[in-house]
Amino acid sequence: MLNLSSTINEESGFCFGVIYAVQLAEDYLSQNDHLYCLGALVHNDMELQRLKSLGLRIIDRRQLQALKNEVVMIRAHGEAPATYRQARRNGLTLIDASCPVILKLQHRIKRAYEAGETVLIFGNRDHAEVIGLVGQTEGKAIVVDESDLGQLPELPPRVSLFCQTTQRPKAFYRLKKLLENRGIQVDMQDTVCRQVADRNNRLKVFAGSFDKIVFVAGAASSNGKMLFRTCKTVNPNSYFVSSTYDLKPDWFEPYDKVGICGATSTPMWLMEEIQTRLQSY
Ligand code: SF4
Known part of the structure; x- marks a missing residue:
């Protein structure tokens, strides 16, 4: 046993823009069997899989052009005016989760x-x-x-x-x-x-307080890449993972103190899964 001790950074996890988007999708899917979303609702494959199992269907712009009289979600990233015009032409109802x-x-x-x-x-x-x-x-x-x-x-x-x-x-x-x-x-x-800039500053302090850092994010997350770079600069023993499958026991020494943190699109449940896995080493 490696007897690792681990701490999840309380400030990591969904920002309010992503919380709002995920909540809107969950609310709709609790009453309906499917919901289209233009692009990945969150840049996190594990969370996306969970939402897909509830009925979320991810479509691209080409698929949007062919879709008629359906309900489509606009994600936190927002959209160009042309998308709204296309939706009107196709009789689509939009659930707009564009971040304020x-x-x-x-x-x-x-x-x-x-x-x-x-x-x-x-x-x-x-x-x-x-x-x-x-x-x-x-x-x-x-x-x-x-x-x-x-x-x-x-x-x-x-x-x-x-x-x-x-x-x-x-x-x-x-x-x-x-x-x-x-x-x-x-x-x-x-x-x-x-939400990102303040995290970046506070993450510097967090990353410097542990022997090892496990940074959890989807490979496509922009702020995930940026925040990981911050961790890596402060603490060279920082590792990027997208799920428990990416963790490697040989990164750790016995009794290491491990900090777990993530991007604004990283769900808390995923960081908790990482922590449980670390505790089993
Ligand atoms: S701008 Fe992006 S990172 Fe900031 S709150 Fe909105 S969705 Fe989150």
Whole structure:
């Protein structure tokens, strides 16, 4: 026996945007046998499996085009106006779980675009949230990814800069500096979600307090990648797992103190399963 002691970080687990979306889906599925959802409701395969067993059916945009007179959920990432138009054309009823933080950001970007400003978004251009943000500008917003920081595209002399809610504040401020060094006038709006940014800061303290860290998240979770990077920087003995199957006993020494934490899309029940498995080593 390794006799590990483990602690789950109380601040890890669903953010309020994800709690709201999951609750809406569960409420609907308690009265109905199925519910369509445009894209994965949460970036966590284990939680998704649980919701699918309740009747959640994940569809993509192509499938949405063919769907008529059904009920479809919009997830916390939000959607572009074109999705709402498509839903109206197809007679779909929407259950809209767009996170209020992202809705506010969408409105700010729309206002800036309509005022004639050049909208620059720092984020992952393939991420659903960013696709929804670019949709507010009729596809005109310019997206800069963290990997573009080494070679920025040609830009006008003045930009309105926004940020995908789950990006790293440090990288966002680096972009601002790079733009200003080029003589570009930047009207910057720090739109990083405080739920993620505050966790990031507090996670540094948590990760430094244990011999080993087990970070639990789905491989597709943006804030999961970002928060894991924070753990790994503070505590090199940090391991990323998506389920109990990924755990390896040889990561641990006898009597290690293990911290368990996760992303805003990691359910508490999954972290508890990890803890139970660790206790069996
Ligand atoms: S991380 Fe923030 S913006 Fe994203 S869903 Fe959660 S509360 Fe909303």
